[in-house]
Amino acid sequence: MARTAIPGRLTKRAGWWVARLVDRREETATACTLVLEVPDWPGHLPGQHVDLRLTAEDGYQAARSYSVSAPADGERIEVTVQRVPDGEVSPYLIEGLSIGDQIEVKGPLGGYFVWRMTDPAPVLLVGGGSGIAPLMAMIRARRAAGSRVPFRLIYSVRTERDIYFADELRRRVREDQGLDVAYVYTREVPEISPAQAHRIGVADVNSHGWPPQLEPTNFVCGPTGFVEAVSDILVALGHEPRRIKTERFGPTGA
Amino acid sequence: MGIVSPGFQGRRRPAEPNLPPGQYLTEDFPVLSAGPTPRVSLTDWEFVLSTETGAESRWSWDEMWALPTETPTVDIHCVTHWSKLGTNWRGVSVDTLLDGVDTAADYALVHSYGGYTTNLPLDDLRDGQAWIVHQYDGADLPAEHGGPARLLVPHLYFWKSAKWVRGIRLGLTDEPGFWETAGYHDYGDPWREQRYQGD
Numbered sequence: 001m002a003r004t005a006i007p008g009r010l011t012k013r014a015g016w017w018v019a020r021l022v023d024r025r026e027e028t029a030t031a032c033t034l035v036l037e038v039p040d041w042p043g044h045l046p047g048q049h050v051d052l053r054l055t056a057e058d059g060y061q062a063a064r065s066y067s068v069s070a071p072a073d074g075e076r077i078e079v080t081v082q083r084v085p086d087g088e089v090s091p092y093l094i095e096g097l098s099i100g101d102q103i104e105v106k107g108p109l110g111g112y113f114v115w116r117m118t119d120p121a122p123v124l125l126v127g128g129g130s131g132i133a134p135l136m137a138m139i140r141a142r143r144a145a146g147s148r149v150p151f152r153l154i155y156s157v158r159t160e161r162d163i164y165f166a167d168e169l170r171r172r173v174r175e176d177q178g179l180d181v182a183y184v185y186t187r188e189v190p191e192i193s194p195a196q197a198h199r200i201g202v203a204d205v206n207s208h209g210w211p212p213q214l215e216p217t218n219f220v221c222g223p224t225g226f227v228e229a230v231s232d233i234l235v236a237l238g239h240e241p242r243r244i245k246t247e248r249f250g251p252t253g254a
Numbered sequence: 255m256g257i258v259s260p261g262f263q264g265r266r267r268p269a270e271p272n273l274p275p276g277q278y279l280t281e282d283f284p285v286l287s288a289g290p291t292p293r294v295s296l297t298d299w300e301f302v303l304s305t306e307t308g309a310e311s312r313w314s315w316d317e318m319w320a321l322p323t324e325t326p327t328v329d330i331h332c333v334t335h336w337s338k339l340g341t342n343w344r345g346v347s348v349d350t351l352l353d354g355v356d357t358a359a360d361y362a363l364v365h366s367y368g369g370y371t372t373n374l375p376l377d378d379l380r381d382g383q384a385w386i387v388h389q390y391d392g393a394d395l396p397a398e399h400g401g402p403a404r405l406l407v408p409h410l411y412f413w414k415s416a417k418w419v420r421g422i423r424l425g426l427t428d429e430p431g432f433w434e435t436a437g438y439h440d441y442g443d444p445w446r447e448q449r450y451q452g453d
């Protein structure tokens with residue numbers, strides 16, 4: 001369907017914006033970034049999420065939450081979706097939605113798991129699997145603003161092939177001053193890696209995070225079990241609970 | 255009706271009259287919290303109910319569970335769209351705690367170990383609608399689900415059912431809590447889909 005500019009078009013009804021899929025990028029074999037155009041989008045902060053709603057022919061609806069993975073860019077927003085096997089919504093978002101299709105969006109939502117550029121505290125980002133999505137929005141927002149706030153990312157993935165935004169992260173580490181990235185592999189390590197495959201532990205957080213004395217802001221995002229484990233480690237290492245912000249994506253550990 | 259998504263089937267289920275709009279059924283028990291899970295020792299645990307005059311009633315862990323308990327079986331609805339039907343809890347009715355408390359308050363601010371708060375009208379805590387629970391499905395409530403004890407107010411979205419509950423402050427004015435300050439609805443009725451401010 002070609003996009004036509006209709007004066008006074010209805011861009012939002014009952015709190016839901018009508019968006020259109022304008023582009024998609026494969027991140028891994030099972031994850032995809034969707035670029036949506038949302039007319040009159042008011043903008044969002046890095047870390048916020050949206051609800052996406054699908055409607056079947058007979059009116060049946062299903063909605064799920066997705067973090068915005070890039071900073072606000074006019075009317076365009078990006079979400080990065082991991083395909084959950086047998087999931088109701090995520091497989092459709094990845095395979096069923098075609099360029100030009102419309103979808104309903106509510107948001108921006110959530111005002112707590114948010115990085116504010118005016119906050120000078122160093123930042124630790126800890127992401128598991130698709131939990132990288134809102135953290136990537138923060139990394140990109142930092143870059144876009146030319147911020148010098150020191151950032152560290154610990155990214156837990158099953159294998160090297162499961163890294164989202166792999167090329168961009170490599171480039172960011174080279175070009176963005178004050179951004180460090182460390183990977184933890186839970187299933188299979190890259191050939192050159194000295195470490196064994198393991199789940200994230202105290203040693204990882206201790207060597208790649210900030211000491212609590214620096215009073216960093218810690219953002220932890222991923223599957224529930226991952227977030228529980230990492231936030232417990234941060235508390236045990238002496239970080240103030242209120243400096244640990246969490247977003248739990250789903251019920252399973254990974 | 256929304257914008258039709260071509261070819262979207264959804265997970266066809268038999269019609270479920272107990273499912274509020276925009277919710278889906280889950281067999282899991284997902285977790286929503288803004289920070290780390292606080293660990294509270296039972297020897298230090300206490301529950302404080304205070305009124306608008308500053309009068310306080312306090313219960314230690316042992317005192318709380320010496321009160322008569324009930325075993326509500328209720329449906330719970332999280333703002334992140336999942337619902338779980340027929341969940342089993344054990345706890346003390348908030349009516350029991352309010353019994354004999356002299357107050358003219360209309361509002362309650364519930365506060366938790368770890369600093370979480372949530373607000374609701376006091377009427378929503380009365381008349382068998384709310385409990386302080388310490389058991390889920392016949393076992394001690396796990397910390398990530400709010401143990402050792404949480405509030406249970408199942409007729410509102412589940413963020414109102416404060417985990418790691420520590421007390422309730424009654425007041426004459428409405429004071430927004432943690433998620434309510436962060437853009438979530440002040441009341442949170444799942445049947446009216448009051449998820450966010452303005453819904």
Ligand SMILES: Cc1cc2nc3c(=O)[nH]c(=O)nc-3n(C[C@H](O)[C@H](O)[C@H](O)COP(=O)(O)OP(=O)(O)OC[C@H]3O[C@@H](n4cnc5c(N)ncnc54)[C@H](O)[C@@H]3O)c2cc1C
Binds near residue numbers: 068081088089134223
């Ligand atoms: C605030 C918030 C932000 C989120 N941001 C993102 C994001 O940026 N990217 C993203 O991909 N997802 C994100 N999620 C998760 C997303 O909302 C859905 O839960 C997920 O896409 C699964 O939906 P589904 O309909 O495909 O599966 P469902 O039909 O809901 O579930 C199918 C099965 O998979 C299990 N399951 C559900 N969710 C997960 C999960 N996350 N991991 C593993 N198993 C699961 C269920 O228990 C069930 O057994 C976010 C969730 C929240 C609450």
